[in-house]
Amino acid sequence: MINMQGGRPLTPAVFNILFALGGGEKHGYEIMKQVQRDTHGAVKMGTGTLYGSIKRMLAEGLIAEAGDRPDPALDDARRRYYRATDRGQRLLAAELQRYGEVVSIARRRRLMRKSAPARAT
Amino acid sequence: MTMLAMDYERAARFYARLIALYPKSHRDQFGPQMQRTFEDSYQHATSGERRVGIGFWLAVLWDEGRCIVREQAAKPEGDYVFFGLVVVWVCAVLIVPTIPTVSDWHRLLLPATLLALLLLIVPGTSGLARRFATVVVAVAIFEWMYASAQSIGDENDLLAPALLVTALAFSLKTLAGLNARIVGTKNSVWGREELAFGLLAGLVGVVALAFSAVYNSDSNPIGPFLLNLVMPFVCGIAGFRISRRHRSGRSGVYAAFSAMLIAVTMVILSEPLVIQGALLTVFRDHPVPAATLVPYWQRPLSNILFMASLFGILGALFGQAATENEKARRIPS
Numbered sequence: 001m002i003n004m005q006g007g008r009p010l011t012p013a014v015f016n017i018l019f020a021l022g023g024g025e026k027h028g029y030e031i032m033k034q035v036q037r038d039t040h041g042a043v044k045m046g047t048g049t050l051y052g053s054i055k056r057m058l059a060e061g062l063i064a065e066a067g068d069r070p071d072p073a074l075d076d077a078r079r080r081y082y083r084a085t086d087r088g089q090r091l092l093a094a095e096l097q098r099y100g101e102v103v104s105i106a107r108r109r110r111l112m113r114k115s116a117p118a119r120a121t
Numbered sequence: 122m123t124m125l126a127m128d129y130e131r132a133a134r135f136y137a138r139l140i141a142l143y144p145k146s147h148r149d150q151f152g153p154q155m156q157r158t159f160e161d162s163y164q165h166a167t168s169g170e171r172r173v174g175i176g177f178w179l180a181v182l183w184d185e186g187r188c189i190v191r192e193q194a195a196k197p198e199g200d201y202v203f204f205g206l207v208v209v210w211v212c213a214v215l216i217v218p219t220i221p222t223v224s225d226w227h228r229l230l231l232p233a234t235l236l237a238l239l240l241l242i243v244p245g246t247s248g249l250a251r252r253f254a255t256v257v258v259a260v261a262i263f264e265w266m267y268a269s270a271q272s273i274g275d276e277n278d279l280l281a282p283a284l285l286v287t288a289l290a291f292s293l294k295t296l297a298g299l300n301a302r303i304v305g306t307k308n309s310v311w312g313r314e315e316l317a318f319g320l321l322a323g324l325v326g327v328v329a330l331a332f333s334a335v336y337n338s339d340s341n342p343i344g345p346f347l348l349n350l351v352m353p354f355v356c357g358i359a360g361f362r363i364s365r366r367h368r369s370g371r372s373g374v375y376a377a378f379s380a381m382l383i384a385v386t387m388v389i390l391s392e393p394l395v396i397q398g399a400l401l402t403v404f405r406d407h408p409v410p411a412a413t414l415v416p417y418w419q420r421p422l423s424n425i426l427f428m429a430s431l432f433g434i435l436g437a438l439f440g441q442a443a444t445e446n447e448k449a450r451r452i453p454s
Contacts, residue, residue: 028154029161046184047158051151052191078153 010095013053016043018062018084018092025066025083028054054082062088128172132163136181142189314366315376318359319383325352326388356380 010018020026020034028050035045057063066081084092106112136159140152159181166173329347359380364373 028158032158032162044180046180046188047155047162048185048188050158051147051155052188055147055151076157078157080154 009098010091011053012043013045013049014057014062015092015095016045017050017053017057018088018095021063021082021084021088022092025081027079027081031082057088061085062091129160129163129167132173133160136160136163139181139185139189142185143192147192312363312376312379314362315359315379316383318355318362318376319380320387322352322355322359322380322384323387325355326384327391330388330391352384353381356384 009015016035016038017031019038020031023034026034028047032045032047032050035043054063058065062085063082064085066083068081103112133156137156140148140155143152163173166177325347329344329352332341332344332347356377360373360377362373363376364370367373
């Protein structure tokens, strides 16, 4: 169950999918690849996990199926494209803000190592 | 066809079978997308003439296994309650005929009333109409099965379980079909073709029954031939056709069994009418031979069930093999 009420953190799968859709609408495999790129390969989302999360996110109104479809001659008709809804974008922004606050607290408490190498995207 | 293309086909087929394990609603909404996404992943993993390793498949199985269990568990609670009750009823049906003190059907009134109350008041999402219909069908079949089990002679020990299992499977399917109809979902429990072939096989069985009632099987083997070969063969055709249409051996086996259930139920229900009718028509001016008065339930019903199962499974497997061959011919190498 996704907890979006009361400012609770999003689950990792929901956060990653919303984050991947931040760059525009995508179909399932594109989302999987984007999540893998965004996490530098640390998160490899399986097909079952992806569509289980999509199902719940659709029900919660965080994402929606994109209205415009590519030409069927150019794309597989089985593919569906998804986009983040306004609600999804708001929750993603709130989650990112929460992450930012956590990072600033960690810096103030000197919990973050300065020597941590920056990873290339 | 190249080796990689064959691997791809095999992988896609295997994944389609995994998708079939999801609840129907999930499959209908996401099945084709999931299949496409898996195919993309597989193509990516095998790009550059590479072949996927065991790690790929372990990751797929782990992910799908978890998700299938989660989606199955997330079904509406009402369905669980409903099918839980059906299981209670199944257990009751299996136990009651074995109780020696229950010699009179009137004594079943109390358990039947309790069952009805249970089905009506239990919490869940089922509506009153669905519950009421369930009660009526459940109690009717309960009584019928009890009567059938009581009618079986001691010398035919194997027939009682065969008859009960058949009746049970039939009633479960009927309940599920009725349930689907009442809640307004598509009733895919009894397919048209299953029904048609089941009725045809049942008709063959009824004709065979009439032959068996009138003629001795030594002098005229038409009755046993129809019962033991033609009737199961018709069920096998149902399996063959459905497995070809759905491209699934499992669907074919289900269809063959469903046709068999309809056919055997028809034969069982029509037995008293057919035998008495046939005997009265043929022997109305002569004394009735004693041997022909053996009731149908004391005949080897288990033979029909066994043969119909065999024909059904074979038909479904042949149907699937034929479809696979056709598909393989269509896919360019």
